[in-house]
Amino acid sequence: MRNAVVCMALSLTATMAGAADLVAGAAKAETCVACHGPGGISQMPETPSLAGQPDGFLQWQLVYFRGGARKNPIMQPLAAGLADDDIRNLAAYFAALKPPPPGANGVAEPAMFAVGEKLAKQNRCASCHTEKYSGVQATPRTAAQREDYLLKALRDFKSSRRTGGGIASMADVVYPLGDDELHALAHFMAHLP
Ligand code: HEC
Ligand code: HEC
16 A cells, blocks of 8 residues: 555656656665665665765766776676666656755764865865755765765775766866865765754
């Protein structure tokens, strides 16, 4: 019964959006929540929450994993089996979920938060990630994302392990920053109110 109601609500939303199939996305997402967490909120170290990420960002990252432009031994084989429609439906499904709430990562350490906030201003992170760090189009939400994952992502950009689809923006951004600064930035974004 509950499932039927959820299905009705989801298919209604899908009809209104007139594009992706959220019911198919939800079914396909059952394999993803083992790592990305129930409701798309990750409880697993170095694994990102997907809930509330921009639809476009999620689609691009899955396309990058599928084509090998973004390298990861876990995600590449998983994405290799996805058709274009699966990617559209999965992205729409996770984008529609409620993002991690403020405080999801516990209480901030005030001094470190302040250092991160200052660095974010100096480096104009919000100019792409948006004022509230909720992301837009191909740029991810970083607000309340897991701190360990944010730090890993920044280190991967810095070491060129992650280049994504050839968008050079993040590589340029992290190039002049040291590891302590990456740490403070991750702490700041993970604890945004
Ligand atoms: C076995 C664990 C596991 C499973 C199952 C899994 N993922 Fe992942 N996923 C990861 C890890 C770990 C990363 C981080 C990769 C990295 O560090 O670059 C990731 C990254 C991602 C990203 C990039 C997000 C970002 O913020 O950069 C997307 C999108 C994604 N996964 C979607 C999916 C989808 C959709 C499924 C189901 C079809 C899925 N994943 C299943 C472990 C998993
Ligand atoms: C010019 C635009 C731009 C600026 C400025 C920018 N970013 Fe990004 N950021 C992006 C884009 C686009 C991506 C996705 C990259 C990809 O597709 O691989 C991204 C990805 C990220 C990610 C990975 C998140 C995830 O879920 O995988 C983190 C963390 C991040 N940015 C943090 C920052 C921080 C911190 C700053 C400031 C020091 C910053 N960004 C400045 C555009 C920008």
